[in-house]
Amino acid sequence: MTLRDRQKQQTRRSLLECAKTLFVERGYAAVTIDDITAATGCSRATFYLHFSGKPDILQKIGAETMAQRAVAVYADLDEVLGSGSPAEFTRWMRRAVAWFEANQDILPAWDEAVALEPDFKAIARQAVAELPAAMPRYLASWGPGRRHEAHLRIELLVSQLERFFTRWAVQGTIESTADEAAVVLSDIWFPALVPPERRKSAQHFA
Incomplete structure (x- = not known):
């Protein structure tokens, strides 16, 4: 060089x-x-x-953070869902909230750019759409005919986690401890991510 x-x-x-x-x-x-x-x-x-402009430099700033999220958070979730254990899922949820806490500084700017920059919406949408790629075991568990549904469930999970964290840690409009939130979010999301035919057997791991 x-x-x-x-x-x-x-x-x-x-x-x-x-x-x-x-x-x-x-x-x-x-x-x-x-x-x-x-x-x-x-x-x-x-x-x-x-x-090329402000959206581009923010995308480059966020690219490393989003790549870390795929590896540290959603590849981890792939392993957790493979265990079939609600207790393990709750522990994962605590780790996910901790990840958001560790990376919260840049998140408000990211949300602001999504609201203000039409071109940035596609960037943010792609960042979320790529997360299921870190979860091959999860996608396979739904079968090829329901792959789109499996993707959608992960995208909805990501969206709710981001919105919860923004209101809880950034805006302060939700009063809860991290542990309380992790338990409630797990109650909502564990059954939603397990394919229907596996839910009954998953209860044995609770």
């Missing part, structure tokens, strides 16, 4: 880090490209060498 290549990489990293800091501190709408370039010490032309 040449010196110029290393400098370009460093500039890109700096833009990503400064943009993330500004989005967390001010929110998505309040931050301009000029704010990001001023914080980084580069020009708008340099910014556009790396990113």
Whole structure:
């Protein structure tokens, strides 16, 4: 790698880090490209060498977080559902809530961009749609004829977890401990994710 290549990489990293800091501190709408370039010490032309605009740089910031979610949260869920144990599912739910707590800083900016940027809706939709790919055992358990339904159930789970976390931890409009929420969410979602023909046998693992 040449010196110029290393400098370009460093500039890109700096833009990503400064943009993330500004989005967390001010929110998505309040931050301009000029704010990001001023914080980084580069020009708008340099910014556009790396990113097409604000939605693009937020997508790149979120890409690593979303990839971590697929591996750390939903691949884990694939194993848990394979066990057929409601108790294991409740423990998974606690870990999922903990993941959201650890990554909560950037989530409000992500939600704001979805509301404000028409192009960003497709980005957010794709990020959710890709999560079932981390769950091959779960998808197989529903059979090829019900694969779409299996995908939809995971997408609805993701949506409810995100909305719960936003109202609970970010907005403070839901009063609950993490453990209480994990138990109730598990009561709702464990039966919804187990194929009907397996639900009766799954009760033996409770």
